[in-house]
Amino acid sequence: MSITPWQLGNVPGPKTALKLTGEVAGKLLKKAKNPLIIVGAEALKVKVGEKLLLDYVIEIAEVAKIPIVATSSTLSAFLERGVEPALSMGAIEITDRLRDPEWSLDGSKPHDIVVYVGITYQLQSQLLSCLKNFAPQIRTLSLDRYYHPNATWSFQNLSEKDWIENLNILMKTLKEEKKKD
Amino acid sequence: MSITPWQLGNVPGPKTALKLTGEVAGKLLKKAKNPLIIVGAEALKVKVGEKLLLDYVIEIAEVAKIPIVATSSTLSAFLERGVEPALSMGAIEITDRLRDPEWSLDGSKPHDIVVYVGITYQLQSQLLSCLKNFAPQIRTLSLDRYYHPNATWSFQNLSEKDWIENLNILMKTLKEEKKKD
Amino acid sequence: MVEKGPIKFSVKSLKGSGISLEDIEIAIGRLAMEEEWEPMGPTPMPKITTLREWDMKLLKRYRPFYMPFCDLCCLCTYGKCDLTAGKRGACGLDIGAQQGRIVLIACAIGASTHTSHARHLVDHLIEKYGENWPIDLGSDIYVEMPISRLITGIKPKTLGDLSYILKYVEEQIVQTLAAAHTGQEGSYLDFESKSLHLGMLDHLAMEVADVAQIITYNFPKGKPDAPLTEVGMGLADTTKPVILCIGHNVSSGVEIIDFMKKNGLGRPGETIEVLGLCCTAHDLTRYDEQAKIVGPISHQIRFIRSGAADVLILDEQCIHIMVLSEAQRVKTPVIATSDKACHGLPDMTNKPVEEIVDALVSGKYPGVLILDLEKAGAVAVLTALRIAPIRKKFKSLPDKADLKKVAEKCTKCGRCRRNCPIDLPTDEAVFAARQGNFDKLAELYDYCLGCARCESECPRDIPIHSLIVSAAELKIKTERYKIRVGRGPILDTEIREVGSPIVFGEIPGVVAYVGCANYPEGGRDVAIMAEEFLRRRFIVTVSGCSAMSIAMYRTEEGKTLYEEYSGAFDAGGLVNVGSCVANAHIAGAAIKIANIFARRPLRANYEEIADYVLNRVGACGVAWGAMSQKAASIATGFNRLGVPVIVGPQGAKYRRLYLGRREDRESFTVYDARTGDRVWVGPAPEHLVYVAETREEAIVMTAKLCLRPNDTTKGRMIKLTHYVELYKKYYRRLPDDLHMFIRTEADIPITFKGEIMEYLKEVGWEPWEKPVVDPTLLERLIRVKK
Amino acid sequence: MVEKGPIKFSVKSLKGSGISLEDIEIAIGRLAMEEEWEPMGPTPMPKITTLREWDMKLLKRYRPFYMPFCDLCCLCTYGKCDLTAGKRGACGLDIGAQQGRIVLIACAIGASTHTSHARHLVDHLIEKYGENWPIDLGSDIYVEMPISRLITGIKPKTLGDLSYILKYVEEQIVQTLAAAHTGQEGSYLDFESKSLHLGMLDHLAMEVADVAQIITYNFPKGKPDAPLTEVGMGLADTTKPVILCIGHNVSSGVEIIDFMKKNGLGRPGETIEVLGLCCTAHDLTRYDEQAKIVGPISHQIRFIRSGAADVLILDEQCIHIMVLSEAQRVKTPVIATSDKACHGLPDMTNKPVEEIVDALVSGKYPGVLILDLEKAGAVAVLTALRIAPIRKKFKSLPDKADLKKVAEKCTKCGRCRRNCPIDLPTDEAVFAARQGNFDKLAELYDYCLGCARCESECPRDIPIHSLIVSAAELKIKTERYKIRVGRGPILDTEIREVGSPIVFGEIPGVVAYVGCANYPEGGRDVAIMAEEFLRRRFIVTVSGCSAMSIAMYRTEEGKTLYEEYSGAFDAGGLVNVGSCVANAHIAGAAIKIANIFARRPLRANYEEIADYVLNRVGACGVAWGAMSQKAASIATGFNRLGVPVIVGPQGAKYRRLYLGRREDRESFTVYDARTGDRVWVGPAPEHLVYVAETREEAIVMTAKLCLRPNDTTKGRMIKLTHYVELYKKYYRRLPDDLHMFIRTEADIPITFKGEIMEYLKEVGWEPWEKPVVDPTLLERLIRVKK
Numbered sequence A, B: 001m002s003i004t005p006w007q008l009g010n011v012p013g014p015k016t017a018l019k020l021t022g023e024v025a026g027k028l029l030k031k032a033k034n035p036l037i038i039v040g041a042e043a044l045k046v047k048v049g050e051k052l053l054l055d056y057v058i059e060i061a062e063v064a065k066i067p068i069v070a071t072s073s074t075l076s077a078f079l080e081r082g083v084e085p086a087l088s089m090g091a092i093e094i095t096d097r098l099r100d101p102e103w104s105l106d107g108s109k110p111h112d113i114v115v116y117v118g119i120t121y122q123l124q125s126q127l128l129s130c131l132k133n134f135a136p137q138i139r140t141l142s143l144d145r146y147y148h149p150n151a152t153w154s155f156q157n158l159s160e161k162d163w164i165e166n167l168n169i170l171m172k173t174l175k176e177e178k179k180k181d
Numbered sequence C, D: 001m002v003e004k005g006p007i008k009f010s011v012k013s014l015k016g017s018g019i020s021l022e023d024i025e026i027a028i029g030r031l032a033m034e035e036e037w038e039p040m041g042p043t044p045m046p047k048i049t050t051l052r053e054w055d056m057k058l059l060k061r062y063r064p065f066y067m068p069f070c071d072l073c074c075l076c077t078y079g080k081c082d083l084t085a086g087k088r089g090a091c092g093l094d095i096g097a098q099q100g101r102i103v104l105i106a107c108a109i110g111a112s113t114h115t116s117h118a119r120h121l122v123d124h125l126i127e128k129y130g131e132n133w134p135i136d137l138g139s140d141i142y143v144e145m146p147i148s149r150l151i152t153g154i155k156p157k158t159l160g161d162l163s164y165i166l167k168y169v170e171e172q173i174v175q176t177l178a179a180a181h182t183g184q185e186g187s188y189l190d191f192e193s194k195s196l197h198l199g200m201l202d203h204l205a206m207e208v209a210d211v212a213q214i215i216t217y218n219f220p221k222g223k224p225d226a227p228l229t230e231v232g233m234g235l236a237d238t239t240k241p242v243i244l245c246i247g248h249n250v251s252s253g254v255e256i257i258d259f260m261k262k263n264g265l266g267r268p269g270e271t272i273e274v275l276g277l278c279c280t281a282h283d284l285t286r287y288d289e290q291a292k293i294v295g296p297i298s299h300q301i302r303f304i305r306s307g308a309a310d311v312l313i314l315d316e317q318c319i320h321i322m323v324l325s326e327a328q329r330v331k332t333p334v335i336a337t338s339d340k341a342c343h344g345l346p347d348m349t350n351k352p353v354e355e356i357v358d359a360l361v362s363g364k365y366p367g368v369l370i371l372d373l374e375k376a377g378a379v380a381v382l383t384a385l386r387i388a389p390i391r392k393k394f395k396s397l398p399d400k401a402d403l404k405k406v407a408e409k410c411t412k413c414g415r416c417r418r419n420c421p422i423d424l425p426t427d428e429a430v431f432a433a434r435q436g437n438f439d440k441l442a443e444l445y446d447y448c449l450g451c452a453r454c455e456s457e458c459p460r461d462i463p464i465h466s467l468i469v470s471a472a473e474l475k476i477k478t479e480r481y482k483i484r485v486g487r488g489p490i491l492d493t494e495i496r497e498v499g500s501p502i503v504f505g506e507i508p509g510v511v512a513y514v515g516c517a518n519y520p521e522g523g524r525d526v527a528i529m530a531e532e533f534l535r536r537r538f539i540v541t542v543s544g545c546s547a548m549s550i551a552m553y554r555t556e557e558g559k560t561l562y563e564e565y566s567g568a569f570d571a572g573g574l575v576n577v578g579s580c581v582a583n584a585h586i587a588g589a590a591i592k593i594a595n596i597f598a599r600r601p602l603r604a605n606y607e608e609i610a611d612y613v614l615n616r617v618g619a620c621g622v623a624w625g626a627m628s629q630k631a632a633s634i635a636t637g638f639n640r641l642g643v644p645v646i647v648g649p650q651g652a653k654y655r656r657l658y659l660g661r662r663e664d665r666e667s668f669t670v671y672d673a674r675t676g677d678r679v680w681v682g683p684a685p686e687h688l689v690y691v692a693e694t695r696e697e698a699i700v701m702t703a704k705l706c707l708r709p710n711d712t713t714k715g716r717m718i719k720l721t722h723y724v725e726l727y728k729k730y731y732r733r734l735p736d737d738l739h740m741f742i743r744t745e746a747d748i749p750i751t752f753k754g755e756i757m758e759y760l761k762e763v764g765w766e767p768w769e770k771p772v773v774d775p776t777l778l779e780r781l782i783r784v785k786k
């Protein structure tokens, strides 16, 4: 059987996300020229094992040296942890900027890979749809536990265990590849 | 990659056809309690190797002892071949009857499996959609070369060669199983 | 700009005001509508539910048959809801009601489109001609607006009255569309009843639109011998400046022709070519037959790419969204003239003509919006004159010599084909061209809808549609056919002549080929169908793109059907009524048969007239290439009036049909109005909207759907002769429902007597107890109650 | 039934008729609309393109941001077309324009719904009260219909005038919807301009609807101290017969109450309970505060299942499609009363009352359609009286004791959750119940939308929604809160008081919590938001389901917000305007500020007023649970008027936002009307429609969207104080766009002075050259041209 969207009715059309694995995600992020991670408010509620998703994402971002955009009030959680996100902005607002093929965080080269994580499913789905349709130059990744057809790559719907495993592999891949450098 | 509808835009929703193979088709038809084959006008244009699709379907129907409904003016082609279809009726009209859970060709038990073959793609797709949504008790098979998401089972989009191969296996399976009886 | 107030006028409010009613009547005039030309019928200006009972009668016999095009609903933010196989959305709706709702929305969009078209025309014409401009369709037409009289109870006398009728339509459309809101209507039957209501309103709006333009622009007023004009890609004299009008609302085109005349530039074709595409083309030739018709909607992109047009003027409807960018590629300036289709263009309405012309000629703006039609006409003409010598008919079609090179990029990925609305084997054709064989491409020319979707899908950016057109170069150059100018309404005198033979079945049927060009296998099929029935001396009426497609075909004698058959509404006549809005005259003819021939009261008497048409008028519509929301509402309007419609296989995507079941005797049981008895009359007509899989099936079904319970013996015999002949021609045996239509031996076609008798014996047929009845679905029409 | 003809009346046509104009004016009255109460402004009864330039100004700053909910188009039979990432459909449309088109269709449905609601009300009330019934909102309201005056240029005086205004709306909706037809509009910007037009029309229709009912039914006419009434599942006295009204159109409910009074049955609650659900509930209590409110739309299915209602009377809108079958399960008869929502029921309009009551009480028909409201009222009451003793409040909710057993079938397949519109973890909750733990189920009660979609998806047929409700039994029994009755419009006197502090920023903002209950995490969030701003002495206005949700929350003092805060339109006031159509009064208040306080001409002067509101009136709408097409058109109507709106995360499925970009200085550059200079004024307001991810984000954004270029120093300081406080509360630092709002040091909130000064230094802030300007987007308002 093919992968089904997490929200079963969320069938957007012919173009749907490729299946992501931890390893693929790791490699993609490693190869990305100017990646970005957008972290939503669910990251404050969802756990990856004992850790908050937010903390897990911070680790990923640090290992892979990817700048973070904190949406909504996640900013405060970052600041509490002494992490200064590259930008604090509404999920809608950052996605709006990304539509613009010229735009990037530091004004240098445009972002080629954008990771979404921790934004409530249906909003994230719509944001990914925006970029899929209006910013085809960007490849999007969803690291949430639920399949997002509108991303370029998404985990399929995973059990918590499988999800954590994939995230761990992602982390491992990032570190490994790092060593190889 | 998952199977794509032949007409790429023809994405109907969460429920899409299971992938059919010649073997599965053979087994399904063999097990069916009251199957039916509906043959459309494309069967007069499309070739299965040297044979007309129509002739091929006649063979299937004969081997599997399945009554035929001839749609549109295919009737004449059947009569030319000395084959008397069980019914001659518009593709729409027969599908309309099939919506009715009580209805069957001979008034005995309702049809459980209905095969569509040789109706122009988009019309067949819509007919299959009708039964999918309004006659969930019926399982539909498409034997055409193109993936029909609205069927219960459909071949995926096949090359001519693969399609013929599958049809041949279908035929073989029908005959084999027959022997086993 | 501000309309002065419609006044809900009550006699009461006048009493004691010191003004006598008579004075007011004279002074104000609209009261003339209330004149007693006939006693008021039961249903003036019906509301949503007024005719619900009639609808339910129809829907009981002709059950809605749904083929969902999507199993989801995405209409509100509760969704997407998966409704597959009876699941309920968050609002509680199920898949059946959802189909009904989507059809309702389509019909509302369709009806709104014609209504707004009519509104634009009427307001514009009132401005030009005054609201007291009389409705005069000539001495041969007394019942000038049968649909209006039937539905509203008004006998409209002036342009101003038409505006009033539109207010009613607008009010009703808005109310009906509201039923589509989340959490309103819940029953699929009620959704259907509302769609039928919208379809009826659509016909009313179409009648208003067409009559408004006929009376003011002096279009043919039902002229059976309207002149012939030309249609085809090959007819423009490109040595002259060429103006191309695209759309449906002829008023901007009229301004072009008027400006030319006023400024000594002669009639169309004399110094400037004035061409039309889509329905506006029909209406241009109705205004001046020296205007020419490029063709149906499929010719839009290809004609622009040919570069022949020096100016493009858009009005509304059926405009390919790419026209602007396509026109830019060939340096043709574009003038948009409708507030419904502004295409993002700068609004230059208030700028002086010269400034706009300069901007267009210099290329400062590739296109402009001009909402003042007179100004738009002037700008179009002046721009054409100035730009023609500069443009040099720049084209964006590849030369035939380059085809191979362009095709070489093709990887045969198949995406073009798999996105072509009609699944044309473009991949194979392009690939063959890669190998130097252009025949396959050229072959596609006659089938291709000209939509260019293939091109936007091609990963190698191959201009597939252009390849097809270039490969068919020769065909195009010689594409030049004759078509009869749209004649408008049917004359009362004609109705008097043919009423009886139609009702009694001696003219075997009235077949209408109407609508768009989304043909499964080319326009030729429509012509062949029309020819079949013309030869059989049915009355064939046509309109819109279908009327054009029929022209683009030559009979064995090398003539077009328009040249071979007369334009009279009579047996063997080929009646081009005109543009899409002229479809109203086809419905109008059916109504007039009931009224003029059968003397049924017309005024606000919808049910009785529809009942009459359903049971007695052997008419059948065929919308072989139906594509749009307008086509959906037109068909649905015919249905409410009791006229069945056949659509092509693509029509299955409309999602809903109305199907009868011949074996369900009860559903085809009617009252005999003479006795009140319930009598089975056979499945006639069997369906109300039907999808035919092939042309052959459509032909046979058309003949069958012309059967009516009321046929006389002779009439039935004639109709059955055609049905049996056609059935045998395409199916090679006798129809297996024949016994359901033979009431007594006298009904049996003589030519097949033996064969049929044998068949009847086989199926155990017995002569009917009550062979001929006075059939009605309306209890209240029973004359002698038992 | 037939409306007498609106008469396009021209003075010319009267001349020489022997009637003097004066006579006619007196006799007919509608001419009163033309009275010169103010010189006519530039845009009376604007057409589609009249305000296009204004729209384009807005759309240049607030760019449409599209999030396709579907990459396909299925609107015509050319399709489905794959439009992903810029591919073109067969009609040439691309994904951007398609989103614009879908939004246009949604807005057309929304606007049609209110218009048809208004039309039904007005026609009904004219029948009851006569068309000369005066529009009188009391001595404190002189500008009685600001939206009508602004848009149409008419100062309506009677019910009849309202009918005339609706005709304009109907005409415009139809024309605008026509642009959605295949092959019409092609530019996404023009689609948006048309949606803005529809939104504007929607507000006009809402104003007509609400004023019509206020003046005839004697609803509170802007009473700041409207009485308190009750809301909640637990308030019905089920020992009495209970009638439940569902929908939006109160006229059937009024007939119930009137019938009771006339027949000695007392006021609601005395012998019979009269309850309302959805907006009709608001309007019932506006008619008689002894009626009670069950709750928002989420309570519909659950209350029916509780079995408390003995009769269900439906009008229109927000009716769950399952009500009929749900009511049948608990043996509650249903009376449908709207032609827009017939639900397949037999039309008994013409049957005698007794016969209908018999049929309902006996169960012969589970439901009927009665289009005569007076009759429907009588039937409802008589049926309730007779059936109540028989029905015995039969319920279809499982007893708490059975929960475990019912839950045992669950396989934890997850389908329920994966089809829940808000992704509630129902699977886990049901599975926990299987193990005897009902807390998780009970917890869901506050979040559940009550849509029952989960149930229709469950392969084990578990009544999940019922389980949730039964598990929350205790909560429900005690669900009983106070709400202030909808007060209707804002008084002119109030406007005079608060106009200056609002415009100059001393009242930091007007926040409107409106619309439906599709909340991401329960209605409590709306109450918490409202409380935050009430404490900060913003003016908080509320309506519809939001007004109910806000009631269902107690502050730390154990009171509802309605009990704690006054109902005055003043700082710290909580103003329940009423039902959805009463939203018009919120827009009306903004308009009245421009007109009454700032003396801007009102009549047909849309652009100037909208420009004023955008630049000066610190108002912001929050439709946290927006779900429907109506909500889409209401929000869009606010947008055209210059009022920003925030929706909840589900609102992303509306597909389109209007977003500003603060870094785009040019887009936030305006004219200084005093000098004509182009001046940057900072991103205020930053967005026009915005989706907030969380309640916290919505709160902070709300405070920010109340900023306006025209704020005085004091005002800006106060507004920034709230913005900074809230930002710090939720984001834990200073906002990083703060420097864009501080024009001079005097703008800096005193409490944060040091901190902010430091920040400003860091970012290199400099005081603005022109700190305060007279900001406008309209060139023509520049007073001194350079």
Ligand code: SF4
Binding pocket: C070, C071, C072, C073, C074, C080, D070, D071, D072, D073, D074, D080
């Ligand atoms: S109904 Fe049409 S737009 Fe909606 S989900 Fe289905 S294909 Fe997409």
Ligand code: SF4
Binding pocket: C073, C074, C075, C076, C077, C078, C079, C080, C081, C088, C089, C090, C091, C092, C093, C182
């Ligand atoms: S309208 Fe109904 S079925 Fe459609 S998305 Fe909304 S809730 Fe679902």
Ligand code: SF4
Binding pocket: C409, C410, C411, C412, C413, C414, C415, C416, C417, C426, C427, C430, C457, C458, C459, C460, C461, C462, C464
């Ligand atoms: S889409 Fe383009 S490359 Fe693919 S088969 Fe068609 S023409 Fe060739």
Ligand code: SF4
Binding pocket: C416, C419, C420, C421, C422, C423, C424, C426, C447, C448, C449, C450, C451, C452, C453, C454, C455, C464, C465
């Ligand atoms: S332009 Fe012709 S070939 Fe191309 S998709 Fe359209 S119909 Fe098919």
Ligand code: SF4
Binding pocket: D073, D074, D075, D076, D077, D078, D079, D080, D081, D088, D089, D090, D091, D092, D093, D182
């Ligand atoms: S309206 Fe346009 S995009 Fe939509 S299905 Fe029709 S052709 Fe395709």
Ligand code: SF4
Binding pocket: D409, D410, D411, D412, D413, D414, D415, D416, D417, D426, D427, D430, D457, D458, D459, D460, D461, D462, D464
């Ligand atoms: S759908 Fe039914 S069986 Fe599946 S998890 Fe939900 S309650 Fe359990």
Ligand code: SF4
Binding pocket: D416, D419, D420, D421, D422, D423, D424, D426, D447, D448, D449, D450, D451, D452, D453, D454, D455, D464, D465
């Ligand atoms: S009833 Fe409640 S739990 Fe069930 S799908 Fe609707 S919102 Fe979700």
Ligand code: SF4
Binding pocket: D278, D279, D280, D296, D297, D317, D318, D514, D515, D516, D517, D543, D544, D545, D546, D580, D628, D630
């Ligand atoms: S607020 Fe929304 S859901 Fe509630 S009654 Fe009004 S329209 Fe319906």
